[in-house]
Amino acid sequence: MKQLKNIGLWVSLLAVIVLGIGPIVSRSPSLRESIFIILQVIVLAASLNILLGFTGYVSFGHVVFFGLGGYVGLYLISVQNWPLWSAALAGGLTSGLLAFLLGKAILRLRGAYFALATIGINEAVRAFVNNFDPFGGPIGMTLNFKVYSNYGGAANALWMTYYVILALALLAVILNFVIKNSKFGLGLMAIREDEDAAEVMGVVTPDAKTWAFVLSAILPGIIGALFFFKNGNIEPGDAFRLDYSIEMLVIVMLGGQGSVLGPILGAAGYEGLRDFLLTSPLFKNIQLSVAGALLLVIVLFIPAGAVGWLRKRVPILRKVLA
Amino acid sequence: MGNLFLASLIDGLLIGFVYGIAAMGLSLIWGVMDVINLAHAPLMALGMFGVYLLFSSIGLNPYLALILIALIGLIGGVAIYYIAIHRVLSAPPLSTLLATYAVNMIMIGLGTAAFSTTPRNVNFTLGSIGSGDLTVQSTRLVAAVVATVVTGGLYFFLYRTRPGKNIRAVANNRAAAELMGIPSSRVLALSFGLGTLLAAVSGGLIATFFPFTILAGNAYQLKSFVIVVMGGLGNPLGALAGGLILGVMEGLIPIILPNSWVPVLEFILFVIILLVRPTGLFGAKK
Numbered sequence: 001m002k003q004l005k006n007i008g009l010w011v012s013l014l015a016v017i018v019l020g021i022g023p024i025v026s027r028s029p030s031l032r033e034s035i036f037i038i039l040q041v042i043v044l045a046a047s048l049n050i051l052l053g054f055t056g057y058v059s060f061g062h063v064v065f066f067g068l069g070g071y072v073g074l075y076l077i078s079v080q081n082w083p084l085w086s087a088a089l090a091g092g093l094t095s096g097l098l099a100f101l102l103g104k105a106i107l108r109l110r111g112a113y114f115a116l117a118t119i120g121i122n123e124a125v126r127a128f129v130n131n132f133d134p135f136g137g138p139i140g141m142t143l144n145f146k147v148y149s150n151y152g153g154a155a156n157a158l159w160m161t162y163y164v165i166l167a168l169a170l171l172a173v174i175l176n177f178v179i180k181n182s183k184f185g186l187g188l189m190a191i192r193e194d195e196d197a198a199e200v201m202g203v204v205t206p207d208a209k210t211w212a213f214v215l216s217a218i219l220p221g222i223i224g225a226l227f228f229f230k231n232g233n234i235e236p237g238d239a240f241r242l243d244y245s246i247e248m249l250v251i252v253m254l255g256g257q258g259s260v261l262g263p264i265l266g267a268a269g270y271e272g273l274r275d276f277l278l279t280s281p282l283f284k285n286i287q288l289s290v291a292g293a294l295l296l297v298i299v300l301f302i303p304a305g306a307v308g309w310l311r312k313r314v315p316i317l318r319k320v321l322a
Numbered sequence: 323m324g325n326l327f328l329a330s331l332i333d334g335l336l337i338g339f340v341y342g343i344a345a346m347g348l349s350l351i352w353g354v355m356d357v358i359n360l361a362h363a364p365l366m367a368l369g370m371f372g373v374y375l376l377f378s379s380i381g382l383n384p385y386l387a388l389i390l391i392a393l394i395g396l397i398g399g400v401a402i403y404y405i406a407i408h409r410v411l412s413a414p415p416l417s418t419l420l421a422t423y424a425v426n427m428i429m430i431g432l433g434t435a436a437f438s439t440t441p442r443n444v445n446f447t448l449g450s451i452g453s454g455d456l457t458v459q460s461t462r463l464v465a466a467v468v469a470t471v472v473t474g475g476l477y478f479f480l481y482r483t484r485p486g487k488n489i490r491a492v493a494n495n496r497a498a499a500e501l502m503g504i505p506s507s508r509v510l511a512l513s514f515g516l517g518t519l520l521a522a523v524s525g526g527l528i529a530t531f532f533p534f535t536i537l538a539g540n541a542y543q544l545k546s547f548v549i550v551v552m553g554g555l556g557n558p559l560g561a562l563a564g565g566l567i568l569g570v571m572e573g574l575i576p577i578i579l580p581n582s583w584v585p586v587l588e589f590i591l592f593v594i595i596l597l598v599r600p601t602g603l604f605g606a607k608k
Contacts, residue, residue, distance in 0.1 A: 052416070056414075058415065058416050058419065060419075105597055106593070106596070106597065108597075109596060109597070109600060111415050112352075112356070112358050112415055112419075112555075113555075113596060113600050115358070115415070115419065116358070116547055116551060116596060117593055117596045117597070119544070119547060120547070120548070120589050120592040120593040120596065121589075121593055123544060123585065123589045123592075124585075124586060124589035124590050124592070124593060127582070127583075127585035127586040127588075127589060128586050130582055130585075130586075131580070131582050131583055131586060138582070242540075246360075246423055249416070249419075249420065250420065250423075253416070253420060257416075285435040286431050286432060286435050287431065288427050288428075288430055288431030288434065289427065289428045289429075289430075289431030289432050289435075290431070291427060291431075292423075292424045292425070292426070292427025292428035292429075292430075292431060293424070293428055295420065295423070295424040295427065296405075296406055296421060296424035296425070296428070299410060299417055299420045299421045299424060300406070300409045300410060300421065303410070303413060303417055
């Protein structure tokens with residue numbers, strides 16, 4: 001249990017707790033909603049980090065797991081009357097299963113070909129769901145408001161999903177940390193640096209990559225079910241938004257890919273910035289452009305992200321920032 | 323039934339030419355510098371709006387407007403290359419993807435602020451040719467002709483002129499080309515400019531027969547990905563062939579299945595080709 005003494009893990013967990021405790025103390029629903037979004041982004045970004053940061057594979061269509069989890073979850077809740085918890089779990093497992101089935105095939109592709117294949121899969125699933133009547137086709141599905149009474153009313157249900165997402169964010173951080181410090185994680189990082197060399201050194205690369213893909217798909221699936229339960233309805237356009245996928249890439253990149261703290265910093269920074277831009281009278285209309293310009297500056301000048309930059313500039317922080 | 327089939331086939335083929343040159347721009351940039359240009363969508367949309375603005379404000383004929391748009395596209399592409407791409411060209415692939423996506427965000431943000439997302443259309447028609455079931459809109463016919471001329475021009479440029487040969491040399495082996503005295507960064511900038519030109523021109527052509535918004539480029543960008551992979555990444559002529567195949571699919575599939583199944587089949591085909599033959603149906607570069 002030497003790893004429990006690692007300050008980096010505690011710093012990351014503390015960051016999530018500090019962020020998540022605000023709404024619990026103030027009981028303010030509006031604060032809860034904005035923190036919910038940040039926590040959701042942390043989970044999604046941290047999951048993507050397993051594949052992108054550790055393994056070096058750029059998945060452009062990762063939102064497919066979020067959307068699929070949402071669809072399976074909402075279908076089970078509204079049509080089969082499952083309770084939220086088992087439905088969310090089923091959503092996560094379905095996403096994991098899809099990743100497992102796809103993994104062996106598309107992870108053979110490297111670099112840009114893999115990125116393109118993930119876009120193709122997201123679009124194929126979106127177009128398919130659009131035609132799939134049990135999931136409501138292009139209209140999607142809407143939860144009957146009565147569903148919330150099983151959870152002590154809508155207000156109560158919203159608080160409950162908040163606690164769950166906070167727990168999931170902590171879980172995602174721990175998962176990142178455990179993978180990063182395990183033999184499995186070392187194998188992934190070897191793949192990132194040089195896949196052929198890793199294979200020669202005895203890493204079973206197809207298996208390692210597939211499991212990384214599966215691990216990065218399960219939590220987004222659970223989050224998808226949770227988010228669309230809270231939202232009350234789901235449509236193909238909302239569930240499989242390619243833009244959202246790319247936002248996650250940007251966030252991992254902002255925070256620093258391959259680090260545990262990176263996705264947390266990236267999520268808080270990106271969402272904070274967006275709130276500021278959307279509400280500022282000066283930038284409101286061109287917020288997308290300002291965000292794009294900032295992204296460009298970061299890609300061009302700080303490619304290692306916030307955590308990478310800090311570790312390089314301030315040596316003392318190397319121990320603290322996992 | 324026979325006439326319906328023939329009419330759908332012709333419609334699909336004509337659209338396919340325009341898809342083809344859109345994809346050619348993407349393919350050229352990929353082939354020369356291994357960059358997937360995620361700013362392709364707004365560049366196409368700007369081509370659409372270019373034709374729209376020139377036509378509706380000063381009444382310029384859309385096909386004359388295209389010449390101006392091609393020029394602006396070329397210069398704009400060179401500028402984008404120097405601002406956003408040049409620095410990250412040798413960085414991992416994620417960097418160039420994010421850099422071009424950042425350009426996409428900037429352009430879409432400004433475009434939405436300027437034009438909002440309400441649909442526009444260019445109120446321009448040349449009538450139609452044929453009779454009964456077998457009628458073809460003349461604007462589509464002209465678009466296919468323009469696309470063919472552009473393709474021919476591109477090939478003439480790449481194979482018969484000095485700058486074009488430089489582009490092919492850099493695509494083939496950048497280091498060796500530099501040793502032969504070819505100024506590689508200027509050549510890369512020119513290639514990006516040409517890719518942008520093709521995107522803008524294809525957008526302009528689409529604007530002559532379909533309504534569009536500032537976000538309309540996204541659907542065509544996705545189609546371009548499918549086409550480029552079908553034709554082989556980095557193979558411009560393959561892109562034209564891929565465009566024709568996709569156009570024909572879009573023309574013929576709705577005869578037997580509801581229209582909404584078209585994208586399902588397109589993207590499943592896309593993933594299968596990537597898995598089975600990642601070099602495309604007609605072979606990629608190298």
